[in-house]
Amino acid sequence: MSIAENIAEINKKITAAAEKSGRKREDILLLAVTKTIDIPRIKEVTELGYTELGENKVQEIMSKYDELDGVQWHLIGHLQTNKVKYIADKVKMIHSVDSLKLGTEISKRCGQCGRIMDILVEINIAGEEAKHGVPLDMAEKLACELAKLENIRVRGLMTVAPYDPEPENNRKYFKNMYKLFIDIKSKRYDNINMEYLSMGMTNDYEAQI
Numbered sequence: 015m016s017i018a019e020n021i022a023e024i025n026k027k028i029t030a031a032a033e034k035s036g037r038k039r040e041d042i043l044l045l046a047v048t049k050t051i052d053i054p055r056i057k058e059v060t061e062l063g064y065t066e067l068g069e070n071k072v073q074e075i076m077s078k079y080d081e082l083d084g085v086q087w088h089l090i091g092h093l094q095t096n097k098v099k100y101i102a103d104k105v106k107m108i109h110s111v112d113s114l115k116l117g118t119e120i121s122k123r124c125g126q127c128g129r130i131m132d133i134l135v136e137i138n139i140a141g142e143e144a145k146h147g148v149p150l151d152m153a154e155k156l157a158c159e160l161a162k163l164e165n166i167r168v169r170g171l172m173t174v175a176p177y178d179p180e181p182e183n184n185r186k187y188f189k190n191m192y193k194l195f196i197d198i199k200s201k202r203y204d205n206i207n208m209e210y211l212s213m214g215m216t217n218d219y220e221a222q223i
């Protein structure tokens with residue numbers, strides 16, 4: 015299948031999953047993850063109108079940045095504090111904020127380039143040792159601390175669920191994420207707008223929706 019055919023297929027599945035759960039297609043963002051993918055293939059995607067792209071490495075965003083126009087980059091992978099300076103002016107959103115130290119550096123660097131960064135709080139939903147993110151019960155506190163930083167806007171939550179060949183097994187994690195998302199949203203904290211719940215991967219996005 016071509017990339018265009020693949021995306022059409024994914025769109026059908028997104029629409030079906032949305033309808034099944036009483037949601038609207040336009041409330042779901044299809045973020046094309048382009049790590050390890052070369053520029054010509056990425057252009058096939060952006061030319062179809064999918065211009066929100068996810069990368070998990072700072073270096074890879076930097077090397078692709080000048081090669082592509084009209085793209086909104088999302089950093090979805092772990093971010094080291096000493097690398098924030100390289101992407102503060104390049105990415106639309108950082109999905110992987112899991113400490114106040116990292117948030118403070120993001121706020122500082124964004125202040126220097128005169129912008130505000132949209133961020134998500136990363137949660138280690140299954141308590142996996144090899145994964146980044148804060149435990150579920152620490153996320154609200156961290157979100158509130160991050161919201162006090164001047165050049166940050168808290169826009170939601172992110173998690174990378176455990177890999178499971180049967181994605182239905184991850185529903186319990188998606189439910190817990192959603193519960194917390196709704197709970198924080200209902201409290202209407204200053205500078206916390208719960209709008210994004212970033213969780214889906216290629217093998218589980220239908221269950222996630």
Ligand SMILES: *Cc1c(COP(=O)(O)O)cnc(C)c1O
Binds near residue numbers: 047049070215217
């Ligand atoms: C690679 C990656 C994805 C996408 O995973 P696929 O299974 O390739 O869709 C999602 N989130 C993060 C953090 C990733 O690094």
